[in-house]
Amino acid sequence: MSDAKETAREAFAHFARGEFEEAIRLYREAIAADDLLAIAWNGLSMTLSQSGDLDGAIEAARKLIELEPDDPLSHTNLSRLYQQNGMIPEAEEESAIAMRLQMKQSS
Secondary structure, three states: OHHHHHHHHHHHHHHOOHHHHHHHHHHHHHHHHOOOOOOHHHHHHHHHHHOOOOOHHHHHHHHHHHHHOOHHHHHHHHHHHHOOOOOHHHHHHHHHHHHHHHHHOOO
């Protein structure tokens, strides 16, 4: 397992314990080591959201979608973040993308 993946796993353990500052630090460290590590971008987005930084969470979620554009859950997550941030048209658009991707995967 790469160092970046191991750091992301450690970050998740901190996230699970509610230690958001340390989780954010470690996710950013993992991303610095491998900026294509989708799991770290996803974790960073979740952790920033839980810590109240919706703008940062949205930015990380957008990066995740750049890395995994065909993942419906990534689009669903971004839709949820947009909703929380009062960005309803954007939330609806991401939700529609997620549904299209899910239907495509199911067929």
